[in-house]
Amino acid sequence: MLSDNPALLGLFTIVIGVGACLAYFFFSNVFIDKVLFPARGPNAGRNINRANMIRPWLFLFPALFALTLYLAYPVFETLRLSLTDRSQGGAFVGLANYRQMMNEAKFWEAVRNNMLWLIVVPAASTAFGLLVAQLTDRIRWGNFAKSLIFMPMAISFVGASVIFKLIYDTRAADQNQIGVLNAIWLKFDGGIGSVIFLQLLPTLLLLAFSVVVAYVAWTFVRGIVARGEDKSLWLLPLRLLVAVGGVWLIWISLNSALGVWITDVPYGEPQTWLTLPLWNNFFLMVVLIWIQTGFAMVILSAALRGIPEETVEAAIVDGANPFQIFFKIKVPQIMGTIVVVWTTITLTVLKVFDIVFAMTNGQWETQVLANYMYDKLFRANDWGVGSASAIIIMLLVTPILVWNVYNARKEMK
Amino acid sequence: MASIAGKKSGLTWAVHISVAALVLLWLFPTVGLFVSSFRTADQISSSGWWAALFPAEQNEVYRTSDPDGTRVADGGQFTVTGNIFEGEPRDIRSWGVSSRDVSAYQPGETADMGDGESLTLQADGSYVWKGNDKQISGRGQRVFVTATVPPEFTLQNYATILFSGTGQDNMGKAFFNTLTVTIPATIIPIVIAAFAAYALAWMEFPGRALLIAAVVALLVVPLQLALIPLLRLHLAVGIGKGYMGVWLAHTAFGMPLAVYLLRNYMVGLPRDIIENAKVDGATDFQIFTRIILPLSFPALASFAIFQFLWTWNDLLVAKVFLIDATGSTTVMTNQIVELLGTRGGNWEILATAAFVSIAVPLFVFFAMQRYLVRGLLAGSVK
Numbered sequence: 016m017l018s019d020n021p022a023l024l025g026l027f028t029i030v031i032g033v034g035a036c037l038a039y040f041f042f043s044n045v046f047i048d049k050v051l052f053p054a055r056g057p058n059a060g061r062n063i064n065r066a067n068m069i070r071p072w073l074f075l076f077p078a079l080f081a082l083t084l085y086l087a088y089p090v091f092e093t094l095r096l097s098l099t100d101r102s103q104g105g106a107f108v109g110l111a112n113y114r115q116m117m118n119e120a121k122f123w124e125a126v127r128n129n130m131l132w133l134i135v136v137p138a139a140s141t142a143f144g145l146l147v148a149q150l151t152d153r154i155r156w157g158n159f160a161k162s163l164i165f166m167p168m169a170i171s172f173v174g175a176s177v178i179f180k181l182i183y184d185t186r187a188a189d190q191n192q193i194g195v196l197n198a199i200w201l202k203f204d205g206g207i208g209s210v211i212f213l214q215l216l217p218t219l220l221l222l223a224f225s226v227v228v229a230y231v232a233w234t235f236v237r238g239i240v241a242r243g244e245d246k247s248l249w250l251l252p253l254r255l256l257v258a259v260g261g262v263w264l265i266w267i268s269l270n271s272a273l274g275v276w277i278t279d280v281p282y283g284e285p286q287t288w289l290t291l292p293l294w295n296n297f298f299l300m301v302v303l304i305w306i307q308t309g310f311a312m313v314i315l316s317a318a319l320r321g322i323p324e325e326t327v328e329a330a331i332v333d334g335a336n337p338f339q340i341f342f343k344i345k346v347p348q349i350m351g352t353i354v355v356v357w358t359t360i361t362l363t364v365l366k367v368f369d370i371v372f373a374m375t376n377g378q379w380e381t382q383v384l385a386n387y388m389y390d391k392l393f394r395a396n397d398w399g400v401g402s403a404s405a406i407i408i409m410l411l412v413t414p415i416l417v418w419n420v421y422n423a424r425k426e427m428k
Numbered sequence: 429m430a431s432i433a434g435k436k437s438g439l440t441w442a443v444h445i446s447v448a449a450l451v452l453l454w455l456f457p458t459v460g461l462f463v464s465s466f467r468t469a470d471q472i473s474s475s476g477w478w479a480a481l482f483p484a485e486q487n488e489v490y491r492t493s494d495p496d497g498t499r500v501a502d503g504g505q506f507t508v509t510g511n512i513f514e515g516e517p518r519d520i521r522s523w524g525v526s527s528r529d530v531s532a533y534q535p536g537e538t539a540d541m542g543d544g545e546s547l548t549l550q551a552d553g554s555y556v557w558k559g560n561d562k563q564i565s566g567r568g569q570r571v572f573v574t575a576t577v578p579p580e581f582t583l584q585n586y587a588t589i590l591f592s593g594t595g596q597d598n599m600g601k602a603f604f605n606t607l608t609v610t611i612p613a614t615i616i617p618i619v620i621a622a623f624a625a626y627a628l629a630w631m632e633f634p635g636r637a638l639l640i641a642a643v644v645a646l647l648v649v650p651l652q653l654a655l656i657p658l659l660r661l662h663l664a665v666g667i668g669k670g671y672m673g674v675w676l677a678h679t680a681f682g683m684p685l686a687v688y689l690l691r692n693y694m695v696g697l698p699r700d701i702i703e704n705a706k707v708d709g710a711t712d713f714q715i716f717t718r719i720i721l722p723l724s725f726p727a728l729a730s731f732a733i734f735q736f737l738w739t740w741n742d743l744l745v746a747k748v749f750l751i752d753a754t755g756s757t758t759v760m761t762n763q764i765v766e767l768l769g770t771r772g773g774n775w776e777i778l779a780t781a782a783f784v785s786i787a788v789p790l791f792v793f794f795a796m797q798r799y800l801v802r803g804l805l806a807g808s809v810k
Contacts, residue, residue, distance in 0.1 A: 024671060028612045032675075036619040044713045070712055071631040075639070078624030078683055084661075085654060085680030086646045092657035143450075150447050154440075160447050162797055164454045169793035170786050171741030173761040177768065177782035178457045181464065181477075181775060193476050193775070195460065305457065310804065317805050337439060366650050369743045373765050388652055389744070398656055405653045416648045423644040427637065 036077065043073045090409065097402035112399035122404070124380055125387040128296050129411075132367065132383060134264070135297070137360040139304045141353060144311025148319055149341060161316065165309035172306070172369030179302045180374060183288040197285045205282045214275050221272040225265045232261025290379045299381060302370050307363060311356045318352035319345060358415050365411055384408050461786075464779040466581040472775045483576045485521060487530060492547075492557050492568035499564050506564035513553040518575035520551045530572035547571070585780035596767060599781050602760045606740060606785070608671060609750065609759060613678035613739045614732055620679070621686030622728065626716050628687065629694040630702060640691065646684040654681070655748050662749065670757065674750040681745065682735045689734075692806055693727035694720060730803025733796050737789050760785040 047069055052062035100108045116122045147164055151157030167175065184194030192198040203209040235257040289295045322345055330344045346353070368385040375381045377390065384404055391401035463477045471480065490512040499506040522531035525539050525547060533539050535551035545559035547569060557569055589599050627633075628640055654677075662673045697720065705715050721728075739745075743761040751758050758766075764781050771777050793800065 024608065028671070028675060029615055032612055032616045033619055036616065036623075040623055041713065044711065048711070068633065071627040071633040071636075074623040074627035074631070074712075074716075077620045078687055079639075081620065081676075081680040081683050082643070082646055082687075085658060085677065086649050086651075086684065087642075089654035089657040090649060093653045096656060147447070147450055150443050150450070154443060154447065157447075160451050162794070163451050165797070165801075166458070166790065166793065167454065168800075169737055169789040170458070171743070171761055171789070173741070173743055173764050174782045174786045175457075177764060177778055178461045180768070181460055181779065182457055184775075186473075191475050193472060195456075195476060195478065198476055305454065308454070313801050313804050362648050362650075366652065368652075369761070372743070373768055385650075385652055392656055393748070402656060405650070405655075408650050408652055412648055412650055416645050419648060420641050420644050424637070424641055427640065 039077070040074070044070065047073070093402045093405050093409075096398055097406050099399060101396070101398045108399070112403040116400050116403050121377075121382055122387060125377075125382040125384045125404075126407075128380075128382060129365070129384050131296055132300055132303075132364045133361060135300050136303050136307065136364045137357045139300075140307035140311045140360050141315075141356050143304065143308040144313075144356065145315050145346075145353070147308065147312045148316035149345070152316065152319055161309075161312060165313060167306045168309045170306065172302070172367075173373050175302050175306055176370055176373035179298075179305075180289075183298060185285050185287045188283075188285055192285060194288075196288060200286060201283065203282055205280070209280075209282065213280065217275050218272045221268040221275075225268045225272075228261050228264045228268070232258050235261075289375055289381075292380045295375065295379055295381050299370055299374055302374070303364065303367060307360050311360065314352060314356050315349065318349040322348050358418065362412065362415060365408055384411075458786075461779050461783055464775055465585055465783045466583070467776065468580075468582055468584065469774065469776045471580070472779075473773075480579055480581075483578050485574055486577045487572065487574050490553075490571045490573060492555060492571065494568045495557075495564045495566070504560060505558060506561060508555075508557040508564060508568075510555065511553045512549075512555060512571055512573070518553065518573075518577060520549065520553060521574045521576060523549050523571060523573040525569065525571060527570075527572060531574050549573075585776045586784070589777065589780045589784055593777075596763065596770065597777055599760060599763060599784050601756075602758050602763045603784065605757055606759045606761075609674050609678070609746065610736060610739045612675050613682070614735045616675065617679045617682045617686050617735060618728055618732060621683055621690055621731070622721065622724070623716065624687050625690035625694055626712075626720055628691045629697075630715075630720075631712065643684050643687050643691075647688055649684075651681050651745070655744075659748055669750060669752040671750065674746060677745050677749045678735075678739050678742075682731075682738065685734065686731050689731050689803060689806055690724060690727050693724055697723055726799060726802060727806070729796065729799040730806065733792060733800045734803055736792060740785075740789055 047066045052066040052069075053059075056062075097112055098107055098109060099105045100111065147161065151160050154160075170178070181193075182195050183197075184192075185197055186192050186194075192201060203213060235254045239251065239254055288298050326344055326348065327340060330340050335344070366385055367383060368389060371377060371381055371383050371386045372389065377383070377386045384407060388401050388404040388408070391397045391404060395401075460477050463480055464472055467477065467480055474486075492508055492512060493510050495506065495508050498510070499508050520535045522534055524530045524532040525541060526532070533549070535549060538546050538548040540546050541559075541563075543560070543563065545563040546557075548556045549571065553573075555571070557564065588597060590603075591598075591600065593599075628636060628643075658677060659669075662668060662676075667673045667676070701719060701723075702715060705719055710718070741761065743759075743765065746759045746762060751762055760781075764778070764785060767774075767778055767781055
């Protein structure tokens with residue numbers, strides 16, 4: 016009867032669950048204080064000490080149990096599953112699942128797309144977040160503006176997918192477009208406006224991006240040759256990695272900047288945006304950027320408020336202009352927070368599933384690792400390869416995990 | 429000095445305008461969905477939602493009333509008068525009597541249909557139709573008008589989605605299912621995590637630092653790794669797919685953040701209060717329930733909002749641990765994804781369904797934003 020009515024069942028569970036938790040904590044305390052180690056008799060002192068040694072573990076037990084069983088154990092179990100084959104009754108097959116996965120084009124497509132997501136989404140969200148945080152810092156309706164830009168954080172990925180599917184909607188050329196992107200697109204006809212907005216502007220943005228990348232890469236590479244920098248050996252690979260990545264990014268953006276001018280653009284034809292290979296990835300990323308910008312903004316805004324007033328005032332007295340104050344005084348002081356925001360969004364990106372699942376389900380070359388994994392696990396029922404791809408996600412997360420633990424420990428000391 | 433002041437105000441204006449532009453850009457998508465959910469299917473497919481906010485020009489076809497019985501004889505001439513709009517008045521911009529040229533005439537002009545037959549139409553829809561016996565007979569004359577229609581909105585979509593819809597179009601059940609998942613999955617982890625956080629913050633025991641590090645590490649473990657092992661476990665111990673499974677999963681997946689947030693908050697509470705209570709002979713259990721819990725309310729609220737938003741908006745965990753083959757326990761996010769597949773073009777259904785699922789988190793968001801911000805600031809690993 017109870018299971019027929021989920022609302023009643025839910026209420027029942029709350030009462031039972033919360034009641035059981037409280038009863039557990041209360042009675043286990045009573046038990047060790049009164050029964051196991053009573054604070055009286057000849058051994059009172061020893062008993063109190065023993066009770067106090069056990070008590071923390073009583074408090075911790077349910078949480079530790081949940082964490083171990085539901086988060087720690089699955090990591091190892093997934094690792095084990097990735098080395099077995101379900102169709103052979105769970106026999107150990109070594110790295111066969113990984114080999115099979117590496118031979119799939121869809122996997123490499125997912126890896127490529129994930130890399131794109133990892134570069135574009137954290138960078139764009141952090142940049143927009145920082146921009147909004149700085150702009151709203153000193154204006155009177157800043158908090159109102161921030162709360163509106165923060166709002167998408169409350170919207171589910173699925174809801175956001177519906178919202179953006181409406182934006183990307185396509186109708187036949189002779190009908191009214193109801194998707195705003197196509198409605199705007201059809202306004203471009205190859206005239207002067209199109210040249211400015213679709214060729215000149217993107218080129219300038221790409222060039223500006225290249226300059227920023229070059230600057231960041233240079234600050235890393237400089238350490239190899241310049242004096243007074245940390246020359247620890249372990250930093251060398253990192254510096255080289257950033258340099259190579261930077262050169263690659265610059266190459267891509269310069270290439271695209273050229274491509275903007277030589278590609279034939281189909282003006283006047285409504286586009287099905289989500290089926291345009293490569294581009295569709297960016298249209299999906301926009302959804303996550305739209306959601307995550309608010310998060311970046313909130314954290315960076317608090318960091319900006321925390322900057323000592325004197326440093327800014329000193330810069331003003333020295334005649335710095337607003338841009339210099341922002342880039343040379345403020346940004347360096349909140350670099351730590353920017354890194355935190357960046358890594359947190361990176362984690363979200365690695366786990367992104369709902370958006371791709373709801374909007375394209377990985378068709379038209381938009382596959383990402385999390386959706387690839389879901390495909391393998393629940394459609395192909397191939398637990399081996401599914402687990403192997405989950406382990407790939409875990410490997411990508413691991414550097415951030417180590418970095419977070421390292422920082423948390425440093426902070427506690 | 430004057431030039432500096434002038435420059436400054438120019439920059440301030442630029443700041444105001446860019447912020448306004450960004451806010452509009454960020455609101456635009458949601459507003460689109462919101463407006464669409466109040467339009468009929470025909471309206472949505474005939475024009476973009478941004479057009480719905482203004483009076484729109486629309487092409488419509490009307491008929492004059494049938495001549496038999498309404499025509500008035502005047503010698504050899506017959507006349508029919510009346511108004512083509514029954515009930516709702518419109519403002520006619522142009523009109524015509526043939527589908528080949530629907531805007532041949534301006535309001536007030538007279539259309540000559542040959543052999544002395546004529547029709548005069550005013551901007552408000554009143555007409556005079558004249559002709560001989562043969563012409564003014566049978567059915568009424570067709571009139572094609574281009575009229576401005578005031579914005580029109582309907583609540584019909586919401587009525588369909590929440591109450592009267594059938595099958596997939598009705599979200600009522602999914603709404604309650606979502607609620608059933610969400611509330612226990614929000615409350616239970618708070619209780620468990622609060623005790624653990626207290627132990628990690630205020631009790632001395634060996635291995636404490638290690639445990640805190642482990643919590644920070646588990647904070648970032650992707651829950652994708654947990655899916656198969658835990659589903660196997662649930663099936664093995666007989667929980668199977670259902671509410672119990674999804675509650676347990678959400679409780680555990682929320683645990684690292686809960687413990688981390690609450691510990692960080694509790695560790696900042698004043699040491700004096702706790703030590704005084706200890707001197708007065710309070711047990712740890714009493715200190716926790718009487719002092720720590722009430723003082724930690726802001727942190728508890730922060731986590732509660734996080735967990736609520738996360739469980740309400742979740743798709744993956746529900747798909748794996750809750751929704752079985754019968755689909756009777758479907759949640760809203762899952763139903764919307766299914767609607768996207770089956771009713772991809774029916775925007776009135778999709779937009780309304782999506783907005784029903786978005787409305788509750790949005791309300792919570794605006795009501796308790798303060799705690800959400802506080803939680804974000806405390807929860808990101810510094």
